[in-house]
Structure formats: C-alpha cells, structure tokens
Amino acid sequence: MAGATMRAEMGQQPAVLRELIARGAPRLGPHSGVVIVARGSSDHAAIYGRYLLELATGRPVALAAPSLFTRYGARTEASGWLVVGVSQSGATPEIVEVVERLRATGGRAVAITNDPDSPLAAASEVVLALGAGEERAVPATKTLTAQFAAFAVLAATLGPVPFTPDDLARVPDAVAAVLAQPADAWPEADELLVAARGFLFAAALESALKVREAALLNADGYSTADLLHGPIAAIHAGAPALLLDWPGPTARDVAQVRDALRERGADVRVHAAAPDLPEALAPIPAVVFGQQLAYTLALARGLDPDAPRGLSKVTKT
Amino acid sequence: MAGATMRAEMGQQPAVLRELIARGAPRLGPHSGVVIVARGSSDHAAIYGRYLLELATGRPVALAAPSLFTRYGARTEASGWLVVGVSQSGATPEIVEVVERLRATGGRAVAITNDPDSPLAAASEVVLALGAGEERAVPATKTLTAQFAAFAVLAATLGPVPFTPDDLARVPDAVAAVLAQPADAWPEADELLVAARGFLFAAALESALKVREAALLNADGYSTADLLHGPIAAIHAGAPALLLDWPGPTARDVAQVRDALRERGADVRVHAAAPDLPEALAPIPAVVFGQQLAYTLALARGLDPDAPRGLSKVTKT
Numbered sequence: 001m002a003g004a005t006m007r008a009e010m011g012q013q014p015a016v017l018r019e020l021i022a023r024g025a026p027r028l029g030p031h032s033g034v035v036i037v038a039r040g041s042s043d044h045a046a047i048y049g050r051y052l053l054e055l056a057t058g059r060p061v062a063l064a065a066p067s068l069f070t071r072y073g074a075r076t077e078a079s080g081w082l083v084v085g086v087s088q089s090g091a092t093p094e095i096v097e098v099v100e101r102l103r104a105t106g107g108r109a110v111a112i113t114n115d116p117d118s119p120l121a122a123a124s125e126v127v128l129a130l131g132a133g134e135e136r137a138v139p140a141t142k143t144l145t146a147q148f149a150a151f152a153v154l155a156a157t158l159g160p161v162p163f164t165p166d167d168l169a170r171v172p173d174a175v176a177a178v179l180a181q182p183a184d185a186w187p188e189a190d191e192l193l194v195a196a197r198g199f200l201f202a203a204a205l206e207s208a209l210k211v212r213e214a215a216l217l218n219a220d221g222y223s224t225a226d227l228l229h230g231p232i233a234a235i236h237a238g239a240p241a242l243l244l245d246w247p248g249p250t251a252r253d254v255a256q257v258r259d260a261l262r263e264r265g266a267d268v269r270v271h272a273a274a275p276d277l278p279e280a281l282a283p284i285p286a287v288v289f290g291q292q293l294a295y296t297l298a299l300a301r302g303l304d305p306d307a308p309r310g311l312s313k314v315t316k317t
Numbered sequence: 318m319a320g321a322t323m324r325a326e327m328g329q330q331p332a333v334l335r336e337l338i339a340r341g342a343p344r345l346g347p348h349s350g351v352v353i354v355a356r357g358s359s360d361h362a363a364i365y366g367r368y369l370l371e372l373a374t375g376r377p378v379a380l381a382a383p384s385l386f387t388r389y390g391a392r393t394e395a396s397g398w399l400v401v402g403v404s405q406s407g408a409t410p411e412i413v414e415v416v417e418r419l420r421a422t423g424g425r426a427v428a429i430t431n432d433p434d435s436p437l438a439a440a441s442e443v444v445l446a447l448g449a450g451e452e453r454a455v456p457a458t459k460t461l462t463a464q465f466a467a468f469a470v471l472a473a474t475l476g477p478v479p480f481t482p483d484d485l486a487r488v489p490d491a492v493a494a495v496l497a498q499p500a501d502a503w504p505e506a507d508e509l510l511v512a513a514r515g516f517l518f519a520a521a522l523e524s525a526l527k528v529r530e531a532a533l534l535n536a537d538g539y540s541t542a543d544l545l546h547g548p549i550a551a552i553h554a555g556a557p558a559l560l561l562d563w564p565g566p567t568a569r570d571v572a573q574v575r576d577a578l579r580e581r582g583a584d585v586r587v588h589a590a591a592p593d594l595p596e597a598l599a600p601i602p603a604v605v606f607g608q609q610l611a612y613t614l615a616l617a618r619g620l621d622p623d624a625p626r627g628l629s630k631v632t633k634t
Binding site: 032 | 349350352356357358360367368371372375377378380381382383384385388389391392393394398411455479508514515516518526529530533534535536537542543546547548550551553567570625626
C-alpha cells in the first residue's frame with residue numbers, strides 16, 4: 001500500500017522518543033562555545049538545537065560550514081568547545097571529517113546518530129544514540145524527531161532550559177496526539193510556503209522539506225522575520241501558506257505575517273503547535289504535523305510517499 | 318523608464334567598491350570567536366563573511382539567532398568575541414539590540430552599515446561604512462555587494478585570507494565586466510533554482526532572492542551539497558536551474574549536481590563566476606550576475622524592477 005512504510009515509521013515515533021528521553025545524556029562540563037556539524041535534514045535538527053544549546057550554555061553556538069574544512073583546508077581551532085556531530089547513519093564522510101578535525105584541536109565531541117557503531121560515534125567521546133531502528137521510507141521521519149529530542153536531552157544536561165523534565169516526558173504523548181489527527185490540506189497545491197519564528201523556525205524548514213520530498217511540491221520554509229524582507233514579494237493570490245504558531249513571545253510575529261499574507265490574497269492556515277507544551281518543545285510535534293501534511297499531500301497527488309521520484313536513500317544523513 | 322533606478326544603482330557598484338576597498342579597515346586583535354548579527358539580504362553577506370572570517374581568525378564563526386535575544390531573553394556571553402553587526406540602514410532595532418547585548422557582556426563590536434551615524438554604528442566600537450549613497454530601488458544591489466566587500470576587507474585585517482590586496486583591488490573591474498554583459502535568461506520561467514557550493518553559496522542565495530524580489534519568480538537558493546539530500550526530488554523536466562561555478566575545489570560538486578539536474582531533464586545553465594579572481598572573491602561579481610539576471614527577467618515579464626509589487630523599502634536591512 002502506498003505510504004505504508006512511512007506511515008508505520010511515523011507511528012513508531014512516540015515509542016522511540018519515550019526511550020530516548022528516558023535514557024538521557026551524561027553531564028558535560030562548561031565550554032567556551034558550541035559548534036554543531038550537520039547536513040540536509042539533520043541541519044534542521046541542528047537549527048533547533050542551536051537555540052536550546054545557546055540558552056543552556058550561555059555561549060554562542062555556531063553551525064559548521066563543512067566545505068571550509070573539506071574543500072578549503074580550514075584549520076579552525078575548537079579547543080575548549082563542545083562539538084556536536086549530527087548524522088542519522090553516522091557515516092556521512094564530510095560530517096565525520098569535520099568532527100575529527102575539530103576534536104583534534106581540542107574540541108569535545110558528542111555524536112547524535114542512529115548507529116552507535118558508526119564512524120561518527122567512533123570519532124566522538126559521547127554518543128547520544130537515537131534508537132530509532134531502521135528507516136526505510138525515503139522521507140526521514142522518526143530519525144528526525146529523535147534528533148530534535150536528542151538536542152533537548154543534551155541541552156538539559158548542559159544548563160538551564162525553558163522546560164522541565166516532566167515537560168520533556170510529555171512530548172511522546174503530544175506526538176501521538178498529532179498522529180491521531182490527519183492533516184487536511186491543499187490537495188490542489190503545487191507549491192507551499194511554511195513559516196514560523198524562533199523555536200518553531202526549524203520545524204517550518206523541516207516541514208517544507210518533507211512536503212517537497214514526499215509530495216514533490218515546490219515547498220519553502222522561512223523565518224517570519226526574513227519573509228517580510230523580500231521573499232513575500234513573490235506571493236500571489238491563492239498561494240498556500242502554512243504558519244506554525246505558539247501562544248507566546250513570537251505570536252505577534254506570526255500574526256503580522258498572517259495578515260501580510262492575507263492582504264496578498266494567500267490561502268493561509270495557522271497551525272497551533274502543541275500549546276500545552278513549552279514553546280521550546282513544540283517543534284517536535286510540529287515536525288510530526290509537517291509529516292502528516294506531507295503524507296496526505298503525497299497521497300492526494302497520487303504519489304507513493306515511501307518512494308518519491310528519483311531520491312536515493314543513500315545520500316541521506 | 319522601468320528599472321532605471323535599479324540599473325543606475327547597479328552601475329555605481331564599481332565606484333562604490335573601489336572606494337570601500339581603498340579605505341580598508343583598522344587592525345583588530347585576536348578573538349576567542351566571532352558572531353555575526355544580520356537579517357534578510359544582509360544575512361547573505363553574513364554567510365559569505367562567515368567563511369572568510371573563520372579562515373582569517375581560525376575560530377568558529379556563529380551567525381546570531383536574533384529571536385534568542387529579542388523574544389526569549391537569552392543572556393549569551395560574548396566576552397573576548399568579535400561581534401559583527403550588518404545592517405544597510407543601521408536602524409533595524411533587532412540587529413542593534415543584539416549587538417548591544419553582546420557588547421555589554423564583553424564582545425567587541427564592528428558595524429557594517431551604509432549610515433555611519435546610525436544606531437548600529439553608535440552601538441559599535443569600529444564602523445565599516447559602505448559609502449554606497451542612498452539606495453532607492455526596492456531590490457538592494459550596491460549596498461549588498463558593498464557588504465560582501467566589507468567582509469573581505471575586514472577578514473584581511475584579521476588574519477590570513479585566500480586572496481591578496483591586489484586581488485581585492487581587481488574586484489571592481491570584475492564587477493564592471495559583469496555589468497557590461499547582459500544576462501540572457503529564461504524569459505518564460507516562473508520559477509528558478511540557483512545552487513553553488515562553498516564561497517559561492519551565499520551568492521546563490523542572494524541571486525535567488527534578487528530574482529524573487531525583482532521578477533517575482535518562485536526562486537530558491539541552495540547549497541549543491543544540500544540539494545542532493547532531498548530538495549532535488551521536486552525538480553521536474555524543464556525546470557530552470559542556474560549553477561554558479563568556479564574552477565577549483567568545489568567544481569566537482571557543481572558538476573555532480575549539474576549532471577543530476579540534467580538527468581531529471583532540468584534546463585541547467587552553468588555560470589562561470591569570475592575565474593580570473595580567487596574563488597574567495599568570486600561571490601561579489603557573481604552577486605552582480607544575479608542582479609543582471611533579476612533585472613532582465615523582470616523586464617521580460619513586463620515588471621518594473623524598481624518597484625515590484627507590494628514590497629516596502631522600510632523593512633530593508
């Protein structure tokens with residue numbers, strides 16, 4: 001049945017998250033800064049993680065530019081820094097190389113990976129295993145939410161975070177609640193804009209990519225702050241737009257973009273992302289809402305979400 | 318005449334760049350790390366700058382997430398760090414606030430701005446003025462290339478960079494050469510993909526935004542490395558794609574994506590970006606090529622590139 005694999009893997013998310021959160025992470029000492037090394041979908045987890053790790057450590061968080069190391073021979077010195085490598089397979093050579101190089105200069109490496117025997121894990125002092133099992137559908141789902149949750153677990157061991165252990169323990173149920181509600185959608189759409197601000201920004205990027213991968217729509221994710229600085233110019237009447245919203249400090253940013261999009265005649269829907277969780281954890285169920293949408297749109301377009309055209313699983317990180 | 322203002326401002330770029338490069342920047346001491354604060358188009362200059370500043374300082378470079386400070390009350394400590402604020406007007410409240418907060422913790426602030434009397438300049442110890450004069454067309458051109466060049470000038474004062482002072486002095490002529498050659502394009506396109514890797518990645522993002530702003534196309538910029546990890550799935554036969562290429566360590570990445578796009582039937586054009594300059598400086602003329610393309614596409618679509626639909630100049634940074 002079309003989409004059966006993706007559906008099944010999505011359904012495993014509450015159990016995967018419950019185990020991952022229960023395992024926790026070892027305490028790590030203070031650091032002068034944090035650098036996250038990721039690529040592709042893992043990059044969206046990294047963008048989520050940078051918010052949490054900066055709040056927890058009180059130090060700026062950098063996202064590595066892998067080509068600096070692998071193409072331009074950079075000798076960035078990361079002595080005293082925490083280096084977080086993110087790769088589902090743990091086998092993406094570029095990610096492993098950057099982590100190895102930064103660790104060689106004195107950085108302390110943590111791996112977030114689904115394979116605790118992978119080269120990335122071997123290159124790291126601490127391994128946060130996703131425990132998500134094999135993923136066979138082309139659109140990554142359970143490994144992605146597990147990466148997001150791993151960042152929340154890691155941040156909580158590093159310093160103050162805007163959620164409690166009890167909040168974190170409620171995430172799997174929030175994900176199950178999203179899975180229980182099919183996302184109705186724009187079955188006629190051939191493009192989609194997804195926007196959010198702050199913590200939910202990473203979920204907007206990931207939701208857009210998921211829709212692109214599974215339903216082959218021209219979908220783009222934006223920060224609501226950037227959208228008003230140019231990209232909104234190309235929005236036309238009837239354009240489908242999804243806003244991820246949470247009733248907190250970013251709500252007025254989302255409302256402003258909602259109004260600006262509606263003025264242009266866009267077909268705007270606002271998704272209230274897990275208002276019962278702290279905003280810092282809402283991105284995890286929001287990503288699952290994006291998966292639901294991608295899955296529904298793919299079927300509505302007569303596509304098999306498990307294996308959309310021409311995408312090889314080999315290149316996934 | 319439609320586009321006369323944008324055209325005139327584009328034409329001023331060689332002179333603006335010549336002056337900016339001649340002025341140079343003061344020498345600054347060593348730093349524990351670098352954080353860049355930017356938004357919108359300035360963010361693309363920041364992405365270019367992060368490569369150069371990381372090579373020059375040998376320390377990781379972070380791009381600030383402004384909402385962490387302005388929405389979530391982050392108290393990131395930047396003692397000993399270099400803080401680079403980028404804003405054309407120097408008046409974007411969010412950028413000024415983040416720079417002030419980081420400086421208050423001990424960071425040393427440099428402003429890259431077109432207005433040396435702006436709040437951003439007042440909040441900074443060192444000001445790199447763009448000297449670009451007033452910009453009236455909605456798509457920012459001369460202020461953008463000046464921001465890119467300011468990062469090159471700044472990097473050269475901070476440490477080793479992959480270009481010489483003579484190379485830098487040749488940039489204005491390279492820009493003039495691009496301006497002398499109209500970009501022929503896809504006059505029928507209603508979407509565009511622009512991709513590149515490494516130094517040219519920022520030019521791909523900026524070119525896509527310029528096309529979106531001036532010609533109202535659904536244009537997206539990508540890293541060639543990320544494109545293969547998912548977004549390529551949505552590419553269909555006939556889809557217009559522009560690759561920015563330079564004959565160096567990233568050429569094989571670009572060639573791989575070129576072949577993958579052609580296999581999917583995309584209408585791929587490869588732009589050789591300033592092969593006579595070092596790769597690290599090629600993004601500046603490449604951005605100008607993107608401007609030419611945006612301008613040409615706008616006119617071909619019967620639009621006035623000076624004032625595309627509904628974009629307010631007020632929100633520009």
